[in-house]
Amino acid sequence: MPLRIAVQMDPLETINIAGDSSFALMLAAQARGHSMFHYDVHSLSYDTSEGAGGRLTAWAAPVTVKSVPGDHFARDEYRLIDLAVDVDVVLMRQDPPFDLGYITGTHLLERLAGTTLVVNDPVSVRNAPEKVFVLDYARFMPPTFIARRLEDVRRFHAAHPGELVVKPLHGNGGKAVFRIPEDGSNLGALTELFGQVWPEPFMVQPFLPSVSEGDKRIVLVDGEFAGAINRKPGEGEFRSNLAVGGSAEAARLTVREEEICAALGPELKARGLVFVGIDVIGGQWLTEINVTSPTGIVAIDRFNGTDTGAKIWEAIERRHAAM
Template identity: 80%
Template structure:
């Protein structure tokens, strides 16, 4: 099977090919002989005449050579229903109105071009919102804006707190509040000023010093995991903020979490998902917008998670054509 693939992502010039999951997926597609296109979400255009969704895109080839990792052809207007079989929606958040509008436009391709992950489910299941459906696996969690609500939560869960934006990514703007709550009011004011949405508050989990496990599921099935540990002087373990990865296996509790999530993710068309678990038992995020981690997983395990993802995409695309 040959699939014509368009990748909706950030500029190729800016990526770190050593660990970029989108680049890893592009290499995997290219190895299967799939022609690749790259475009920016801001070039999407929908015309009601003919129900056409187009993008200003360029054909690309990729190679794992630092500083010379892609070749780009001439930009041209492509019809995402007629010229493309599969779209990888891989641009990084912020999960703002621009992102949401992109999902609305891509949704119009249903039944004609396969979009991975499914744009409807991505829109309805942002990382720190969908996870609330699985509260039995989460640490105590509050989503709120008022300082009064945060103080009530803190009284129930004395000790250090973690405050983070509801639609953040990569560990950005995640704050640890000391047990005395000395900077809680100021942080609440800051979050209320910078972000229009509520924020998330959880007890600080000391287990994070032992790592924050990223588990990747492909079409609901566990494909592998890495343990991300905080760097020197940090409590955040995200690789984007200085954390580092190590090989790992799953605990019985993590296997239980994955078994509960797997069928739901598969039914929602969420093919490539990365979940985060702290201390072997606390589910904190379900990453569906632009999940990462497959490069490190393949390096430690000798696996081919990109290949598993493309296998799942081929199966889904064939099923879509059958109707």
């Protein structure tokens, strides 16, 4: 049955269709006969003046998409739509930062429970930020420390001598990830900077030399393995994110990675996290569980000849039919 879908994402004008996972999902939805609206999270509004409950609306435009660079979408006039009445599925795909604006959006979308399916589930997205949810699986992680005081970080460094990596707790795309030399010479200045820029603590881990072999992005759909790519750092870089110049290559899972997927899968499915990307370094170290706006399916499908977008929509269709 065709579904009416509202895609909550960044402006269509700004995306790179060659690698954008949200655009790939829109193409896959359209190929399955579904119709789509596009809207910006900033246009959400909630009105209780009509009596019991409330009315969640957005200024949205009907859209169609095509794989033509520079002419990749057509948009009709914006209109006010009721997300509980006018659509069947909300696809929450706007990029982080995972800030109070993002969190408030999940609180509003949560109010659609029982009427409109939201993917990924907004409650689970709010309660499972990338670098916090992963702490539930510390047995698969490298030694990890979350703090904001320099004295505490130095204590961790003393226990794990060598180079460190420091990163924002709610960052994305490899932004503001720093490599600290073995002597910790710039640790004080960096701790001060993080404390001034971000209100939350930051994450510290030993630098893993195996990152030179790649940082694998593994995609799970409704808890099941759907594909993987290995992302290798560009020249002069230690970060392997494609957004900062990393390159992708085909990949298979190691035994350890299969174990990680098997451990995570049931919990992801139970939480309504339909499209998830996990990051594993050196075939063994789990570093993130990406649930807000996971990427990687375009490269995975290019290397493997798969259609991950179709798998995701099959899972969404099953969930909608079971409502």
